Amino acid sequence: MKADDYIQEAYKAIFHNDFERAVYWFETALAEEPNNPEIHYRCSITYARNGKLDQAFVHANKATEIAPGHIEYLIHINRLQSKKLTAMSRVLIESSNADPKRNYDKALEQLKQAITLDPLYTEAYVWLAIAYAEMNEYILAIAVLKEAIAMEPQNEQLTDLLHDFNKRMRTYFQKPST
Template identity: 40%
Template sequence: MKSEDYIQQAYRCILQNDFVEAIRLFEEAISLNPLDAEIYYKCSITYARNNRLVKGIEYAERALHLAPKKVVYQLYLQHLKAMYLVQESKKQMDQLQSTSVIDLYKAVSSLKEAIELDPLYGEAYVCLALAYSELNEHATAIATLKEALFLLPAEQGLDKLLEQLKTKFKDYMNDSIIE
C-alpha cells in the first residue's frame, strides 16, 4: 500500500471516532514517507483528539521542522502547547486543598504563557480567571473572565461564573472593610 492509502483509511477511522487505529495508520504512512510534513501534522491532530497532547506536540514539532515556513504548523503547535499548559494548570488547581499560593502563582504564570501562545484560546482565560479568584485577586479575575466571554460568547455558564466572581469580590471587599 502507498502512504495515501493509509491516510485514507485513517480518515475513515477518524469518522468512526477510532483514533487509536487512525494513529496506527498515520504511523504506517509516516514509515513509508518519513519526510512528508503533512502526514506528521495530520497524525499530530489525531493524537491531540485522542487526548495525547505530548505526542501531538512531538509530531507537530516534526511537521514544523520539515516545513518551517508553513505558518499553519506553527500556529497549531502553539495551540497544542497552550492546551498542554492549561491542562497541567487545571490538574494543579484541582488539587486546591494541597495547592499553595506559590503553586497558584505558577499556574497563573503557565496560563499567561498559554494565552501568549494562543490568544484566542478561551479556556485559558477561564482557568486564569479562576486562579486569580483563588488568589483573592478578584478584580483581575473578573477582567480576565470578561475577555473569555468576548472570545466565547455562546459558552454556557460563563455569565453565571462572572456573577459568582463579582459576588466573591464584593464579599472580599466587605470583609476587608470590616477588618
C-alpha cells in the same frame, strides 16, 4: 496500499469520531512516507484530539523539522504548548500544596504564556480567571472571564462562572476589615 490510501482511511475514522483508529492509519501512512511533514502534522492533530500531547509534540516537532518555517506547523506547536501549560497550571491550582501563593504565581505566569501562545484557547482564559478568583483578585478574574465569554458567547458554564465570581466579589468586599 499507498500512504494516500492510509490517509483516506484516517479521515474516515475521524469522520466516525474514532480518533484511535485515525492515529493508527496516520502512523501506517508515516511508515510509508516518514519524511512527509503534512502526515506528521495531521497525526499530531489527531493525537492532540485524543489528549495525548506528548505524542502530538513528537509529530508536530517532526513536521517543523522537515519543513522549517511552515507557519501552520509553527502555530500548531504553539497551540500544543498552550494546552500543556494550561494543563500544568490546572494541576497547580487544584493541588493542596503547602505554598498556595507560589502555586498561584507560577500558574498565573504559565497561563499568561499559554494565552500569548494561543490567544484563542478559551480554557487558558478560564483557568487564569479561576486563579485570580482564588487569590481574591475578582476584578481581574471577571475581566479575563469576560474575554473568554466574548470568544464563546453561548457557553452557559462561562456565564454561570461569571455570576459566581460577581457574587463572591460582593461577599468579599462586604466583609468587615479586621
